[in-house]
Amino acid sequence: MSILRRKHHDDQAATPLKQPNSIPICDTQPRQKVCVCGKVIRMTARPTSGQPALAISISDDTGTVTAVWTGRREIGGVTLGRRIAIEGVPVKHGDHLEFTNPDYTLLPR
Amino acid sequence: MNVIIAGAGSVGRYMAGQLQDSGHDVTLIDNDTKVVSQGRATRTPIGVTWHLGDACEVATLTAVGAAEADVVAAVTGDDEDNLVVSLLSKQEFAVPRVVARVNNPKNEWMFNDMWGVDVSVSTPHLLTGLVEEAVTVGSFVRLLSLEGGKARLAEVTLAAGSPAIAKELTDLGLPRESTVVAVLRDGHVVVPRGDTVLHQGDEVLVLVSGGVEDDVRRALVG
Amino acid sequence: MHVIVVGCGRVGSEVALSLASNEHDVIVIDRRAEAFRRLGEDFKGNTMVGVGFDRDVLTEAGITPDCAVAAVTSGDNSNILIARVARETFGVKHVVARIYDPRRASIYERLGIATVASVAWTSARVLRHLLAEEATPDWIDPSAKFTIIERRVPAAGAGMTVGDVEAGSSGRVVVLGRFGEASLPVPSVLLQEDDVLHVVIPADNGDQLDAVLHHKEESH
Numbered sequence A: 001m002s003i004l005r006r007k008h009h010d011d012q013a014a015t016p017l018k019q020p021n022s023i024p025i026c027d028t029q030p031r032q033k034v035c036v037c038g039k040v041i042r043m044t045a046r047p048t049s050g051q052p053a054l055a056i057s058i059s060d061d062t063g064t065v066t067a068v069w070t071g072r073r074e075i076g077g078v079t080l081g082r083r084i085a086i087e088g089v090p091v092k093h094g095d096h097l098e099f100t101n102p103d104y105t106l107l108p109r
Numbered sequence B: 001m002n003v004i005i006a007g008a009g010s011v012g013r014y015m016a017g018q019l020q021d022s023g024h025d026v027t028l029i030d031n032d033t034k035v036v037s038q039g040r041a042t043r044t045p046i047g048v049t050w051h052l053g054d055a056c057e058v059a060t061l062t063a064v065g066a067a068e069a070d071v072v073a074a075v076t077g078d079d080e081d082n083l084v085v086s087l088l089s090k091q092e093f094a095v096p097r098v099v100a101r102v103n104n105p106k107n108e109w110m111f112n113d114m115w116g117v118d119v120s121v122s123t124p125h126l127l128t129g130l131v132e133e134a135v136t137v138g139s140f141v142r143l144l145s146l147e148g149g150k151a152r153l154a155e156v157t158l159a160a161g162s163p164a165i166a167k168e169l170t171d172l173g174l175p176r177e178s179t180v181v182a183v184l185r186d187g188h189v190v191v192p193r194g195d196t197v198l199h200q201g202d203e204v205l206v207l208v209s210g211g212v213e214d215d216v217r218r219a220l221v222g
Numbered sequence C: 001m002h003v004i005v006v007g008c009g010r011v012g013s014e015v016a017l018s019l020a021s022n023e024h025d026v027i028v029i030d031r032r033a034e035a036f037r038r039l040g041e042d043f044k045g046n047t048m049v050g051v052g053f054d055r056d057v058l059t060e061a062g063i064t065p066d067c068a069v070a071a072v073t074s075g076d077n078s079n080i081l082i083a084r085v086a087r088e089t090f091g092v093k094h095v096v097a098r099i100y101d102p103r104r105a106s107i108y109e110r111l112g113i114a115t116v117a118s119v120a121w122t123s124a125r126v127l128r129h130l131l132a133e134e135a136t137p138d139w140i141d142p143s144a145k146f147t148i149i150e151r152r153v154p155a156a157g158a159g160m161t162v163g164d165v166e167a168g169s170s171g172r173v174v175v176l177g178r179f180g181e182a183s184l185p186v187p188s189v190l191l192q193e194d195d196v197l198h199v200v201i202p203a204d205n206g207d208q209l210d211a212v213l214h215h216k217e218e219s220h
Helices: A002-014 B010-021 B033-042 B058-063 B079-093 B105-110 B123-135 B213-220 C010-021 C033-039 C055-060 C076-089 C102-109 C123-131 C162-169 C206-213
Strands: A034-045 A053-059 A064-070 A083-088 A090-093 A096-100 A103-106 B002-006 B025-030 B049-052 B071-074 B097-102 B119-122 B140-146 B151-157 B178-185 B188-190 B203-209 C002-006 C025-030 C046-049 C068-071 C094-099 C114-117 C146-152 C172-178 C181-183 C196-202
Touching (some): A034 A064, A083 A096, B002 B079, B058 B079, B058 C102, C002 C076, C010 C123, C076 C094, C094 C123, C162 C172
Parallel strands (some): B025 B049, B097 B119
Antiparallel strands (some): B178 B203, C146 C196, C172 C181
């Protein structure tokens, strides 16, 4: 069993799909390209200038960041409680960090 | 500040010169070899860094240091290019302030956060505004559109019949969604306070948000 | 289906002609009237001179959420503008943009817009994206036992694994495209909306594959 599991794990590492090294959310700096992982704790439709936009907040044990996708109302599979990885360059908005149209990867629960 | 300007037409070069004179670090991008080599050879505007490339490509923006830029100004003569430069600046480099030029007023509705634009300037609108300003004292002239039109900078030169003359700012009854940001008087800038009294001929710069433009117009123009 | 084709170059005209001959209701928009010469005399669709991202032009061209829009002008920037306006302002679901520079494609795929790199661009591909109908296989083996078909993962398919798709369709996912980059996926990879799959399946299992991808439940 343990061999099987390790095999499986190796396979996952071998896939060229983006699985970058993530950092704790509290270590995120504005304007640095980073990858963070966390749980979706809030989802908001945030229409601006009459156009749709989807904002989600994700949180790990260390903090919370927001990701905004302009022009979208929903993204398949992105639901409350879903674990997700976000990769992009955040900008400082008041006291929190916000990603604009970042790459995302759904993670197993 | 670190400023990147995309588009070295007359607008871009003029801005670059002004900003460089004010002590900012300016990089000008253009994809026209002739324009760039001429700019480099004649060293005008003085002190500006030139870069030959297509600002609509991430590689170009990376090369000119968009990741550290404080401002990106997309001022080419092509609205499509300006929107794409703005989007890339915001999405890929999280540039804090993205300014874009609107060439065709018909496209102005797209210049907002959907495309990463923080401030848009419509040259035709601005020019019309300035012409209006030259010919009509006492009218409400829109100068700048901010946040995709949610806020506007407007200017009113107070004519003799303006209801605002001899009043203190707090007594004008301006809506909460508007702010007088500056008063230009006899070539000086008066920093407005609640007790500033307005005179005939004052140029009042006012920031207006939401749908209160008519109320502001009523208070200042009559 | 009502289809708006913006750009009447080689690809645009080919797509428009093919759609019109298949009884689709086509309108072609181009900035230059001369461009419509490519359509020939027998073209059954409509033409319109105008800028493709102009709201008034699109409205006049009869844009609705149920129509399809192909942005196939010669400029990447124009195409992405047209695609975003169609999708975001008018809510059109079937939108495809031709992007010449593959480095840009990944950036635009993140906005949820289907792009096709120009090398891979054929009118068949445009039609597939536009009409989202049963796709013609990319490949069929000589004995006609297996085919490779391409599918874009719908929202309902997000969250299931490559393994689920393989089990449900008796096939193998050979290539997975995401945000403009391709990879060889392992069964544990979670699918996301708008991923592009190339799947080898037994020739008759196309419907089964679609049923799996549109299945709403996530697997655990």
